[in-house]
Amino acid sequence: MKKGFTAVSKRVKIPVCLALDDWYIYLKKNQFMNSCPDLFWIMLTALASWGLVLVAMLTSRAQIRTAKRLSSVQVLIIYEQKFDSGDMLAARSKLATQLLNKAPHQEMQEDVLNFFESIGLLLRLKCLNKEMVWANFSYFAIRWEYVCKDYIKEERRLKDNDTTIFEEFEGLVKVMYDMEIKKRKKTREQITPSSEKIQEFLTDEKGLVSDNEKRS
Numbered sequence: 001m002k003k004g005f006t007a008v009s010k011r012v013k014i015p016v017c018l019a020l021d022d023w024y025i026y027l028k029k030n031q032f033m034n035s036c037p038d039l040f041w042i043m044l045t046a047l048a049s050w051g052l053v054l055v056a057m058l059t060s061r062a063q064i065r066t067a068k069r070l071s072s073v074q075v076l077i078i079y080e081q082k083f084d085s086g087d088m089l090a091a092r093s094k095l096a097t098q099l100l101n102k103a104p105h106q107e108m109q110e111d112v113l114n115f116f117e118s119i120g121l122l123l124r125l126k127c128l129n130k131e132m133v134w135a136n137f138s139y140f141a142i143r144w145e146y147v148c149k150d151y152i153k154e155e156r157r158l159k160d161n162d163t164t165i166f167e168e169f170e171g172l173v174k175v176m177y178d179m180e181i182k183k184r185k186k187t188r189e190q191i192t193p194s195s196e197k198i199q200e201f202l203t204d205e206k207g208l209v210s211d212n213e214k215r216s
Contacts, residue, residue, distance in 0.1 A: 072129045079119060080136060088115065089208045096205035099147055105154050113148055113166055116141050120172030133172075134179040142180070143193055143201045145173040 082088055091111035098108055119137060122128045148166075156165050180191045193201065 072127065072132065075122065075127055076129070076132050076136065079115075083115065083137075083140075088112075092205045093207070093209035096202045096208075100202050100206060105151065105158075108151055112144055113152070113169060116144060116169045116172055117166055118168075120168030120170075123172055123175065124168065130175060130179065134176060134183075137172075138176040138180060141169075141173050141176050142191075143198065145169060146193060147198060147202060 088111065091109060095109055095112050097103075116137075119128070119133065119141070123130065123133055152166050152169075156162055159165060177188055177191065180186070181188060184191065
């Protein structure tokens with residue numbers, strides 16, 4: 001028997017390596033339908049079944065991708081609303097005030113850091129779309145991580161040099177810098193905010209809540 005052929009009868013040999021669209025022509029040319037009609041229809045039915053399975057698989061994959069995108073958008077909307085909520089505005093204002101006033105380490109609140117820690121974790125687990133996170137949180141994530149570097153460093157030292165503390169936040173900022181470099185065609189040094197810009201940022205964040213609202 002020649003290589004590449006398999007025997008289905010004493011009179012007909014079928015190549016196993018033909019493309020699907022060449023099968024019908026080959027079988028008709030070799031009068032296979034007349035010599036083995038039952039086997040021909042069995043093979044044709046099997047090919048049609050596999051075709052339906054393939055279509056179902058492709059459709060399922062497309063539906064899964066669509067569901068993931070919709071889920072990512074829904075999660076992002078939840079975090080957008082949380083970031084602009086009254087409680088988070090107050091937390092951002094309070095942390096900015098503490099940083100400007102150089103408050104003691106033990107008095108610093110971590111709500112803002114925990115927020116970005118959660119975003120970083122969801123991004124790493126691919127529950128959030130990188131482009132959407134960049135568009136909505138890159139500006140704030142980069143600046144909050146910049147002003148909280150010393151706090152994070154000290155917190156890790158106090159917790160037995162635990163480098164996992166706020167590591168998701170750091171991972172998020174790394175991704176955001178990579179996106180900024182790619183989108184804006186600049187170096188990290190050019191993108192990193194200056195001291196003056198950081199002061200302006202903290203002043204703006206502090207002003208999110210008025211003194212009267214803080215007291216109430």
